[in-house]
Amino acid sequence: MTSGGEMWLDRDAGPVVRSYALTRGRSRPPGATLGLIDVVAAVSSSAMSTRGLGPEHRRLLDLCRAPAAVADLASEIDLPLGVVRVLLGDLCEHGLVSVVSTTRRSVPQESVLRSVLDGLRAL
């Protein structure tokens, strides 16, 4: 026997906990569905209760200490988007994160287009 207690499963074996278990069976977030590049940021007040939150909630909260896009968070935490949206919806309901929608406008502002153009040219 090795003392380290070798892992029986690695990441290639797939998730040990099914996605639905992480969301307690929910496939839809409690509030509005977040867009892929909506900006999520942890609210700095520490007075909010984090009771009832699972480890994935806490990891997400940690990841959005600096404002981050929903897609980035999903990629970082390595969970499917649908799951991350439900979990972020919970954090939103708890008042632990703020969300700024980037898709409210159907077309980005001209200033955004110009910034991207300048950025691309400078690459």
Added chain:
Amino acid sequence: MDSGLSNPTVGAEDPPVFTKILIAGGFGVGKTTLVGTISEIRPLRTEEELTDVGVGVDDVAAVEHKTTTTVAMDFGRITFPRGVVLYLFGTPGQERFWFMWDELALGALGAVVLADTRRLVDCFASVDYFERRETPFIVAANCFDGAPEYDPVDIRDALDLDPDVPVLLCDARRKESVKEVLIASVTHSLARHWSASC
């Protein structure tokens, strides 16, 4: 209870500006290559319940159909100064993922339809989609080794594109070429922006 929604407390000195360009086109046309050439590519999975998996016939016949499936999406990020971030999303090519397109297209700065001149028919659906949605798009023909070189004019005719839709040739493996494609996309969106506000 404080909802937090109207309470931006972080990053007030430099609020991030996130925007996105869609990379569309048929299966195997080089979308993943294009995204990886210019941006930091990141894994992104979406897991969706698929109750109508039998409806569309797709080109990837080997993919096992299940009631729930995990789809890996092409997802790239280019970070510019002053908090501006451009995300690139490759649209899933298979028909059964069309439901995701509306969300991907919402608020997008523009779209690039990547075409393979040997299989132009594969990008008809993308062209049609962006035309209907009025999303500004350009067509970039990915020049594969050994594929006949076409004149962009011929590609425009074959796809029956509006005269203002830019068509260019590219090599998805070369950074400079992909940069040109993205610049063309943003430039086209700006032009559309101006013509809409006139």
